Amino acid sequence: MRCLRCGNEDPKFFAYDQGVWYCRRCVRFNRLDVGAVVSPPVLSRRTIHEKPELAFGLTSAQKAASAQALRYLQAKKDVFLYAATGAGKTELCYESICAYLSQGKKVGFAIARRQVVLEIAARLRQVFPRLRIVEVCQGHTTQLDGDLIVCTIHQLYRYPQTFDLLILDELDAFPYAGSDLLRAFVDQACAGEKLCLSATMDPGLEEDIRQKRVEIVTLFERPHGKPLVVPDVWRVPLWLQWILTIGYCGRFTREGKQTLVFVPRKKDARIMAMVLRGYGARYIHAACNDKDEVMEAFRQRKFSVLVTTTLLERGITIPGVQVVVFHGDHPVFNAASLIQIFGRVGRKFDDPYGKGVCLCARTNEAIRSCVSTIEWMNRCARSALSPNE
Helix, strand or coil: CCCCCCCCCCHHHEEEECCEEEECCCHHHCCCECCCCCCCCCCCCCCCCCCCCCCCCCCHHHHHHHHHHHHHHHCCCEEEEEECCCCCCCHHHHHHHHHHHCCCCCEEEEECCHHHHHHHHHHHHHHCCCCCEEEEECCECCCCCCCEEEEEHHHHHHCCCCEEEEEEECCCCCCCCCCHHHHHHHHHHEEEEEEEEECCCCHHHHHHHHCCCEEEEEECCCCCCCCCCCCEEEECCHHHHHHHHHHHHHHHHHCCCCEEEECCCHHHHHHHHHHCHHHCCEEECCCCCCHHHHHHHHHCCCCCEEEECHHHCCCCCCCCCEEEECCCCCCCCCHHHHHHHHCCCCCECCECCCCEEEEECCCCHHHHHHHHHHHHHHHHHHHCCCCCC
């Protein structure tokens, strides 16, 4: 037996009900009986000649990376765009999006986390005001069709054999990383080429890149030309980390800056926000029901300190934000997540530096790898080295 939606062939994930076998591995995405064909949805397709309306033009390095990615895609090759945080990964997709839409092809943008889906969709509406852009994620599933579909990876089960170009953002992030089920959804939804984006190398792609099954395009230079922010690492006892966190938040608030404080667990977020209530701190994690409202208030600078779990480690841009990581040696913070977290700092032209602080009881391999990788990317940006050099 084989599930035609998720590819499951393991007998323990099949169940028998009134004379019919069905797959239990993907049953939460609607039951699919064994042998049932998963038909592509009926979606609109139209030839669209559109150009992005950018507030700033792309740099020469961005233009070169964008053009190279499109050349590989047009040669029917999947592409991994390995770009530093803040280098403009989303902007590097615009040329490819326009090229596919001009041929009447369907384009999808799949992202691991709901919060980033909403942010990317909003950014795309600003750049492509005449396109019908729809986000499909929790709380947004009534409208499923548009010129450009932005969705969580979970929602790809709705789109079998749909996308001629599937842009897969942060493919090394939870929950996609390590999930055979979600990988099956991605493979089934993509009828053409994949354009994968990340600021951290996905171990699952390394062999494909070596074997040239996937082409790699790199960009480690941010548009403003300033280096990535290398975090200050403080190795201090846990009790002193609380004091330093309070001190840094106070300093940044006095300087008129907003601060993201990253903590490893949900309960840490609640406690930390209480400790920082003197700065009007609020907290957010995956189980919060008011995530959208809290994020919008923070964007509008209604409060200066936001405590968060790794929920906000990727895809979020807050102008001028500073970052403090509390208990940075906790296992939940791996090298990739720390690189992404400190990548929230210094992304804007008018504030390209900023401050990143990692508080830890010990400097583990994840912290050391984060610092060395950021320093390596800065060297690559300065000397235009390839990632293999």
